[in-house]
Amino acid sequence: MLLSIKNISKRYKNGIDALNDVSLDVEKGEFISIIGPSGSGKSTLLRSINKMIDVTSGSIYFENHDITNMKKKEIKNIRREMGMIFQNYNLVERLTAIENVLHGQLGYKSTFSSIFGIYTKKEKKEAFNLLEKVNMTKYAYQKCSELSGGQKQRIGIARAIMQNPKLLLCDEPIASLDPKSSENIMDYLKKIVTEMKITCIINLHQVDIAKKYSTRIIALNKGKKVFDGKVENLTDKIIEDVYKNEENE
Ligand SMILES: Nc1ncnc2c1ncn2[C@@H]1O[C@H](COP(=O)(O)OP(=O)(O)OP(=O)(O)O)[C@@H](O)[C@H]1O
Numbered sequence: 001m002l003l004s005i006k007n008i009s010k011r012y013k014n015g016i017d018a019l020n021d022v023s024l025d026v027e028k029g030e031f032i033s034i035i036g037p038s039g040s041g042k043s044t045l046l047r048s049i050n051k052m053i054d055v056t057s058g059s060i061y062f063e064n065h066d067i068t069n070m071k072k073k074e075i076k077n078i079r080r081e082m083g084m085i086f087q088n089y090n091l092v093e094r095l096t097a098i099e100n101v102l103h104g105q106l107g108y109k110s111t112f113s114s115i116f117g118i119y120t121k122k123e124k125k126e127a128f129n130l131l132e133k134v135n136m137t138k139y140a141y142q143k144c145s146e147l148s149g150g151q152k153q154r155i156g157i158a159r160a161i162m163q164n165p166k167l168l169l170c171d172e173p174i175a176s177l178d179p180k181s182s183e184n185i186m187d188y189l190k191k192i193v194t195e196m197k198i199t200c201i202i203n204l205h206q207v208d209i210a211k212k213y214s215t216r217i218i219a220l221n222k223g224k225k226v227f228d229g230k231v232e233n234l235t236d237k238i239i240e241d242v243y244k245n246e247e248n249e
Contacts, residue, residue, distance in 0.1 A: 001064065002028045002167060002199050003049065008058030010044050010223075018044040019055070020223040026167075031193065031200045033210035036220035037243050042203040045220070046169045049201070050082045051075045063166070083160030083198075085189075087172040089152040093145040097136055097155050100144055101127040104162025130158040134188050150181035157189055161196065168193060170202040174209070182206070186213050207239055 003026040010019040018041045034042045047053045059068045091100045102119050131137045134154035174182035190213050193200045204210045211231050219227035219242040227238055
């Protein structure tokens, strides 16, 4: 088991219950989409997994280690194992595409090497290989501020994979993209994680995309898990129920 979440709840300081007794087990190699209306707790769930926030109760196990109450130093080690892809890309805009991909290695470097951007030949080769996988080699030396959204997200994928993660967490990776670029990004993502056998959990607004690419879908509503199963079991009726109260949110 790669990840095991047992009965987690999250109450923010303002009293909002963002997660309510959520449990799930993730096996290696799964491609899981998390769907649900705005405010249902999707981002909170991902942020709990990579320890950006602490849960209020319950436990999280990563590779059978209890990571629920980890200290800061240990969290750094865990984060190396978990790549992140963001809606707003989180690239360093003034740096080139290849420099951003190399940044994926920062978690493994000494402070000295990271400050001076010192990378080995092997790391540079690996970064170029990844640029090739997302078909961005010809933009290697272009500043990220000059790239389109879809191109930026391709760099975001390469950077996350550069980190050599066991788990890839994607928080609305296509929410800022048009439908064509969205499919393009999902194609690259799916191809790379399948090829490299990386487990993937992805927050998505688009149910059709979730159905097309996932091996399993989890639906949240008001912080509760209301569906967890194979794509073929996610009926239109269930989808309707999951999103029923969205207009009231
Ligand atoms: N840092 C925070 N402090 C207080 N409340 C928060 C915080 N982050 C999220 N919330 C609240 O927790 C609930 C769940 O939010 P979350 O962002 O996890 O939902 P989501 O499903 O990812 O939504 P969206 O699809 O709109 O991104 C919402 O009611 C939100 O307002």
